[in-house]
Amino acid sequence: MKANRSIGCSVTECKYHAKGEMLCSLDQIKVAKNVTSTATSESDTECATFEKE
């Protein structure tokens, strides 16, 4: 699987994860807020492209 060295990711449960390397295999992803209010910390954001393997 192709690994995109510009997108680091540790979510190995995602079907787009490059496995073997802590990278995403997609050319691009979408990052979104997981709160409706203003994001104030890392935990308020997430990869919206995630799909369970």
Ligand code: SF4
């Ligand atoms: S789509 Fe998102 S969660 Fe999935 S491997 Fe890529 S960066 Fe990680």
